[in-house]
Amino acid sequence: MSDQTILQKLEILADAAKYDASCASSGTAKKNSLGGKGIGSTEGMGICHAYAPDGRCISLLKVLLTNHCIFDCHYCINRKSSNVRRARFTPQEIADLTLSFYKRNYIEGLFLSSGIIKSSNHTMELLVEAARILREEHDFRGYIHLKTIPEADPELIHQAGLYADRLSINVELPTDAGLTRLAPDKDARQIEGAMGGTKMAITQAKDEKKRFRHAPRFAPAGQSTQMIVGADAATDADIVGKASRLYDNFRLRRVYYSAFSPIPDASAVLPLKRPPLIREHRLYQSDWLMRFYGYQPGEIMQATEKDGNLPLDIDPKLAWALKFRDSFPVDVNRASKEQLLRVPGLGTTAVRRILTARRHRTLRLDDVAKLTVSLAKVRPFIVTCDWRPTLLTDRADLRRLLAPRQEQLELFAA
Amino acid sequence: MTSLQHVKLGTYYVVNLPRPDDFAFWRERARSLVQCDVPPDRVAWVESGGSGDLFAGGDTRLPVPPADARPIRASKRFLSLAKNAALHSDPERFTLLYRLVWRLQRNPRMMEDRADADVRRIEELDKNVRRDSHKMHAFVRFRQVKEEDGSEHYVAWFEPDHHIVRANAGFFKRRFANMRWSILTPRGTLHWDGATMREGPPAQKSDAPQGDPAEDLWRTYYASIFNPARLKVGAMLSEMPKKYWKNLPEASLIPELIAGAQSREATMVDAGSRELEDRPETLEAIDRAIHACRQCPIGELDNQAVMGEGPQAAALMIVGEQPGDQEDKAGRPFVGPAGQLLDRHLEKAGIERRGAYVTNTVKHFKFAQRGKRRLHQSPTAKEIDTCRWWIESERALVKPKIVLALGASAARGMLGKTVSISKVRGEPIALEDGSELWVTAHPSYLLRLDGEAAEKQAKLFDADLAAVKERLGELS
């Protein structure tokens, strides 16, 4: 193993990291390297330095410290019993690689996670060490995201938060039963306990910062988590419910969804069918609706079909509107912002534009057309001074008329 | 008429801009001109190196506003847009800005009117410039140069669309404060030595270093982090348009990665190489393996594999083409309309379906999505040949005495070549393990017919089944 080159290790350990959905580097405290010794800055929005042919943004060096693992989670390509090539970086190598990429402006920073070697504590120590080298020895002021290991000592997780911009702890599966079955070495209570600890530390640090200017920062970009979709029987309603509980209880910045993909050398307890990728997309859309459009989790659940899953052929907003037709049509000249946000086809930008424009004139259908992307989609749900969809909202085949929606927003690009 | 006279009288002004991105200069001049009430059509804004001689007749001495001139109003929104718009490469930008300030004096709320052509234009310029700056932050790629004294110098070549270089110096300074770096562009250069920023004249690509050993690592990373199961080239292109590729070290890999992802199945479908693999030893193992199989593109669709069913000791194996919509949903073979028709004919022939092993030659449902409906599509010969591995593995375990192939696809799956049903039906074909292959039509073919043709085919079908029944009796 020791004769693997950095290049070979990178190949293996970046490949193993691609199942982590997040590459976000936004929303952390502003910092720059003026007056320091090292390099790095974060200024609000993270930057996508490249895009891969899968359409995803590449913002961070996303790697595993190692893909050796003593755990045997069935859905994971790196599990103990899996037959993959293994590699292992030292914390120093990770730090060097990060700096070397950063100095060439390839990345915003590092997203480091790891398989479990020896023990959870030992592994966590190595992760923290890589971050320490960057922050303390090189005065690195770019972005660091550390995936923490919930079984590790809380003190270690706390240290991680002092170096990292963001911490994440993966809940892995939407239900406890799923976790017990597919990740026998993991424990839901422990995971949530670690999230609770991180939440407290974040709140406390923010509080102290208000009072003492030099109080240390703790994970200023907050914490996030990831759930695997489609590896167990959990429905979209279960998943949305779980996500909203997590948002509420732990004030997560983001819940990421990762469609389970059957992995080489699959374990016997796994479902053989991979979920359609579009399912993951619908979950992100519903996440979006909850975070930016004022939908309650219960409302998203109402948009699911009999089997508890969101329809795949139409987006959740349209699905909700079709189920609750008596909330429509909405008068664009009078309706509140909240009501407008519910109109399928009106995004936050369009709503903002409508609100500004109607201060100057009474909007006609033509005006709405200029302010939105697709009038066809919006029309059945709105009233303007010269338009009223008398029959449309009642039509039984409205769903067919509006689906399938071809355009797909890439919602998880950082 | 009068304005023409004014021009001749010298009330036509020309402002020569010292630098293409000098917003402050423009703002000073624009303020005086508005205060002197000079209408937009009497001012020409000329960039250095621009077509100045067109305006040779204009007056470059600007009028001086009276001491008590009223202050010039401009909304915050206008200012924030104008600062960016001034950096655009559109030669008309300063004229547009001046027209807007001029009009703003008469209608202070004009910027709110999104339907106004000038307002839309300045928003567009602002957006283009912001995007260009954003791409500069993202796509500048430094290359390390070792200086003679051993120090490191990082040099980048970048080609912006607009005059954004100076405006973005601060970003790179804040980020790489303690690094020595230069950014070379055709619109000017920036040099930072860790303490001071120096601006230089336009550069050429050949002034920049040609490579950097770290780029191999970066390319490795780029290729490894990419998930070939989700090709979304459009999304990539909209964020990383081709015009940037030539200066991005990783971009040289893109065509290869895309082609690789597309032909991944195709190359894996090298049937020959699979002969070296061990065949699964149980039907359960086949079941598991076909669900994970992506050897042909059908497996990439949103479907599940459908395994054969029936006693492993069956003397008769009935092979269809592929699962249909209902079979895919149920995960069982021959449960849809064709299956029901088959059941009726089997019953008529006295063949008990439960005693037979019923399966398909292609394991996944191939379809085209039409709205909510999934329309059946026939597998290609290549797909059938690829999937043969599984049906052969099944046959090796079930060891039927007779295989009844329904339709041409199933026949190809058993024989590896295409035969005409009308020529081979009614006669057994010997298979290499000593068993017999009987070929007949697929029941879905019968479903599509009506009238006389349907009756005729149903009779032929019944006759084939009867012959099989008889032969089964002889063999047992």
Ligand code: SF4
């Ligand atoms: S149709 Fe056959 S060869 Fe193609 S993926 Fe499915 S099982 Fe594999």
